[in-house]
Amino acid sequence: MSESISPRAARNAVVLVNLGTPDAPTPKAVRRYLAEFLHDYRVVALSRWLWCPILHFVILPFRSPRVAKLYAGVWMDDGSPLAVHTRRLTAAVQADMPDAEVVYAMRYGNPSLRSVLTRLRDAGHARVQVLPLYPQYSTTTTASVRDIVDEVFGADGVARMRDDYHLDTDWVEAVAASIRAHWETHGRGERLLFSFHGIPQRLADAGDPYPVQCRASVDAIVQALGLAPGEAMLTFQSRFGREPWLQPYTDETLKALGGDGIRVIDVVCPGFAVDCLETLEEIALQNAEIFHAHGGKDLRYIPCLNDAPAHARALAALTRRDLDAHV
Ligand SMILES: C=CC1=C(C)c2cc3[nH]c(cc4nc(cc5[nH]c(cc1n2)c(C)c5CCC(=O)O)C(CCC(=O)O)=C4C)c(C)c3C=C
Ligand SMILES: [Fe+2]
Numbered sequence: 001m002s003e004s005i006s007p008r009a010a011r012n013a014v015v016l017v018n019l020g021t022p023d024a025p026t027p028k029a030v031r032r033y034l035a036e037f038l039h040d041y042r043v044v045a046l047s048r049w050l051w052c053p054i055l056h057f058v059i060l061p062f063r064s065p066r067v068a069k070l071y072a073g074v075w076m077d078d079g080s081p082l083a084v085h086t087r088r089l090t091a092a093v094q095a096d097m098p099d100a101e102v103v104y105a106m107r108y109g110n111p112s113l114r115s116v117l118t119r120l121r122d123a124g125h126a127r128v129q130v131l132p133l134y135p136q137y138s139t140t141t142t143a144s145v146r147d148i149v150d151e152v153f154g155a156d157g158v159a160r161m162r163d164d165y166h167l168d169t170d171w172v173e174a175v176a177a178s179i180r181a182h183w184e185t186h187g188r189g190e191r192l193l194f195s196f197h198g199i200p201q202r203l204a205d206a207g208d209p210y211p212v213q214c215r216a217s218v219d220a221i222v223q224a225l226g227l228a229p230g231e232a233m234l235t236f237q238s239r240f241g242r243e244p245w246l247q248p249y250t251d252e253t254l255k256a257l258g259g260d261g262i263r264v265i266d267v268v269c270p271g272f273a274v275d276c277l278e279t280l281e282e283i284a285l286q287n288a289e290i291f292h293a294h295g296g297k298d299l300r301y302i303p304c305l306n307d308a309p310a311h312a313r314a315l316a317a318l319t320r321r322d323l324d325a326h327v
């Protein structure tokens, strides 16, 4: 009954969901984060009899201290880059959506998606719109967010979730504009490389639409930029484990380009809504070093959209449309 619902609860709520990140750049905090992440069946679907001994006795003890050092190298004054930029983006979207309560949550780590959704459910919001900050759908990321939305809200019709926005016109234009702005400041590199986080090839073979959506995003951004075919390349980064992942691999491609005499390359990562370990450390540091070691001179990393006004406007506009369609 409307009289019993507070004006605050009657507002629509919007939840921006990101992957999550450790609370501190320490082995202990990284271990806690990786343990939660790598226990998700959407991420690693192996039988727990096989996976848990590998995870607990090999991956967590050895990877956590090593990865903690990488996080320490990119840590910001107020936290992990992924957390800081997600907070700022949320504030920017909130400014564009004054009629809704806009909050963020993390699938792994804090604030946990389960706790944020439970609070919104208990507050009795009329509509809760969930936007995973993954432009391209994957079972490993987006579907895992949906698992928690379904767990907390069931089928009561209050919560809705968007699956992807890989071809959203405003988002495509925001990415293209960020590349144009980079070119205006730094001039154009000899190649533009689009690097996306990978997934195991096995999942793509089983029907995960992620690589098809990455390709479609690249084609749309390239078209918005008016580039000729061959001026842009699509590669996949962040392999984990031993099986083949989506190819071509970013690091191998950079080695080949350096060897082919390409000296200056621009790299953009439109699969990441905000900068994080995988962009600031893996691309802007590690892969830049790899490129140099193979004859390249300058790898210029183009930052993620982060809290750019055009990014916030694009996400606010598509979320407003989603809320309007949510009757
Ligand atoms: C953008 C989409 C992402 C997909 C798809 C994805 C799949 C995926 N990731 C792993 C394993 C790891 N990923 C890690 C970090 C990480 N991954 C994404 C995004 C996607 N992952 C982001 C944004 C981040 C950065 C988090 C941050 O704190 O900045 C990590 C942790 C770091 C490390 O140990 O290397 C792991 C592990 C798998 C296995 C997978 C698909 C099966
Ligand atoms: Fe376990």
Ligand SMILES: [Fe+2]
Binding pocket: 197, 238
């Ligand atoms: Fe990942």
